[in-house]
Amino acid sequence: MNLFADAIAWIFSPDRLTGSLPLPVAIGQHLAFTFGAVLIAAIIAIPAGWAIGHTGRGREFAVALSGAARAIPTLGLVVLLYLLVGVAFKSQAAVFAFVILAIPSILAGAYAGFEAIDRSVISAARAVGMTPWQVLWKVEVPLGLPLLIGGIRAATLQVVATVTIATYVGLGGLGFYILQGIQVRDTAQILGASILVVALALALDGLFALLQRVIVPRGVRAPASVRRPRSAQTAPAPS
Template sequence: MDVFADTWAWLIDGANWSGAGGAGQRLGEHLFLTVVCLAVSCAIALPVALWLGHIGRGGALAVNLSNAGRAVPTFAVLVLLGLTPLGRYGMWPTVLALVLFAVPPLLTNAYVGMREADRDAVEAARGMGMSAGQLLWRTELPLAYPLIMTGVRSAAVQIVATATLAALPGGGGLGRIITAGFRTYDTPQVVAGAVLVAALALAVEGLLVLAGRAADPMRGRRRASRRTAPASVPLKAAL
């Protein structure tokens, strides 16, 4: 119980949040790293997944190759990239390692979402004379949107959790709080750093859930379908 009390005391101590190297600065670094890595990952994975899902060819190979990359330890990638000339450019080795880690869930979910789009709706849109681009943006993408956003949320949470490793080769973020606690044998600081990472992950996922609902291109249709769905018939009435 003393550890939890000491952790709470660490978290509410303003001295731990202010100044250079404080929790406030580390939280900002961690959030910035998450946003940059997620944006770069989406820019790489989503166009590829959407196009492969649209044409229906090569997607399985791309998904398997991206998933195979998840077997490579992220820390090993960080160290290797730090030893290359790229290591001279600050946070970019960390960004590249986290992007490689975040691409698989984005690519997999977006591709599966495109391939599992209602084929009757797709064929009906094609029969109406839609071009390939119109079919992709007006029909397939809205139908695949829920799975795409699931992949985005999964990638974002993984980036938040894995970005703590950036502190090991000397990067920033909340991982610096944890590593500093290990160096000084300060258990409450280590636990406080872990709590902050978990809280940030939950906050990022919650924000993405809200943003996903607000940006859902079929939000109105799904809401209307729920209102007009027939009520289930009680078992006794059915008998």
């Protein structure tokens, strides 16, 4: 308990606002790397996922590519790219590694959202005279939003946790305090920085949960009674 209290005291210490890397700056760097990587990954993965889901082609290739990307150790990729491109491009090397990490979840969410749509809905849209582009933007994209946002949400949580390794190539972020704490054996600093990473992850998770409620059309969201498993519902009392 004293260790946890020391970690909280470390977070709110006035010393965190000074020094070579003030805490607000470290948090800003951490979020910048996270949002930058997820944004680039989304620009790449969403159109590709929609194309796969809309045409039904390339799914096997996408699954294989996503599996290969998930298998790549992010820290090893960051260090490798850092050694290849040099100090001048270390930020780009780190962001590229985080983009590779984020793409599989977003890609899967994009095409799975389309695949989950009942084919009778697509057939009905075509039957009333909708063009392929109208079917895509007015039917498939809105109905696929829940799984797409879920994929972006998962990717963001993965990246925000992994950005801590950026400090190994001198890029700051909250990982700076963790690595520094390990070097000086300051357990309170290590735990305090870890708590902040967890807090950022929880805050972003809550933000995406709220975004999902705001963006996803109300008719697309299943009511709570539908989402609950049948076995979880209260059985009627015997007569």
